[in-house]
Amino acid sequence: MTICFKNSKNINVDQLEKLYNDVEWFAYTQDLAILQQALSQSLDVISAWDGDELVGLIRIVGDGLTIIYVQDILVLNAYQNQGIATKLLQQTLNKYNSVRQKVLLTEEAPDVRHFYEKNGFQSCDKGFLVAFAKMN
Template structure:
């Protein structure tokens, strides 16, 4: 298995996004055309590939100067635990080196992973959102 990484969003397809998002049981996988638009509207996207199969993705939304918000980060379960997420995040953090704030929302089962990459919880804050998918 040789994993490749790219920031070229033109290689992303609706089908690839749908397969990836549904592999981790995320409801947004049922909206592949919207996901593709979201990736194209992102400030920066890193993808991981096994041949022509999309197996991982992380995207950033940013003001372009001070803050980057890492919205999606997911890896097909068959490829988890192989350093792919770590590599994608390293590419993302390199892109946003020097920014004052890098933010993400982490589910409890991945807090330890993000902690190893340097992220910390912020005392006194609570992540909040409105979603029609929940």
């Protein structure tokens, strides 16, 4: 298996639907036109491909100068634990190395916490940071 990484916001909606549904992010696939528009309006999108199959994606929002926000990072279940998410995240962190604030909000789970901590993120429940969110 050779995974190819692409920097493009133009991804077939059927491929997006399969990826987001596979990881059970159904809120995103209730309106596929909005999902595709969200990608097109993002600061950056890096995708991972196994041939013609979309197997992973990271989506970044922000200004790219002072702040980036990792909005989505997901990998098909069959491709998880193969380093794909790490490569997507590292490509992003390298590209936006000079940006001071690199932020994300995610669910609490031991494997999730481990993934982000091993990639240099600090949880806001440790140290001097505080985080607030308002969800609809």
